[in-house]
Amino acid sequence: METRRDIFQAIADPTRRAIITLIALQAMTPNAIAEHFDASRQSVSKHLRILTECELISQKQQGREIYYQLEIEKMKEIEKWLEQFRKIWEARFNQLDDVLSKIKNKK
Amino acid sequence: METRRDIFQAIADPTRRAIITLIALQAMTPNAIAEHFDASRQSVSKHLRILTECELISQKQQGREIYYQLEIEKMKEIEKWLEQFRKIWEARFNQLDDVLSKIKNKK
DNA sequence: TATATTTGCAACCATATGATTGCACAATGG
DNA sequence: CCATTGTGCAATCATATGGTTGCAAATATA
Structure with missing residues (x-):
């Protein structure tokens, strides 16, 4: 959790792969993403952080909502x-x- | 180490990715593989087990030596x-x- | 047969991982 | 201004991970 992020390490987790697939076509807010999983909102938030750290996803602020989108080039x-x-x-x-x-x- | 193996989890480790690349073109024995890394022979042996468990590599016994080869289809x-x-x-x-x-x- | 070589496995250990809970803080709406 | 909503962060915890050392088994060699 504290070490340098790496794409291969990022996609090792099945939840993170599912998140990637989920937002591939459409940017989504953390809450919306979390609704698709059993895991808690905070747990999903952590995954989003990891994916952000290795630049597989990026954020777009929109009022108080934050939309996460896939950086497909990565x-x-x-x-x-x-x-x-x-x-x-x-x-x-x-x-x-x-x-x-x-x-x-x-x- | 004890859970069900998964390809994405297998390639998450940089040493394992290096092993895969190393034996991609030519099957090699554990000792020969270990010589390419800082890690101990036993450590490499563990990586080989993980790669074998998810069927990314396979073994060919040859006398007392065992050649590991990449299952490229996987x-x-x-x-x-x-x-x-x-x-x-x-x-x-x-x-x-x-x-x-x-x-x-x-x- | 005695010894050396090649290999895998078990035990152990420090650290990473993924999850949960509780809290803080900013933005929105009444 | 106060309550609600959307979000991230810190602390904690059980388990996974990757490494090491020591041993055992099988094959080759003298």
């Missing part, structure tokens, strides 16, 4: 980490393709 | 979760595209 960092594995998938797929065409040529 | 589950956000990215990109072409048409 999600791309996960995508970026996955890229190295995508390359491997594709390489394997191409290898399979080679094998298949060799079988075909043998016929 | 990584696609993260990809799958990201898909919902990719849709939003693309929608935004298209919106931007619309705006740009409208500006162009005005000229």
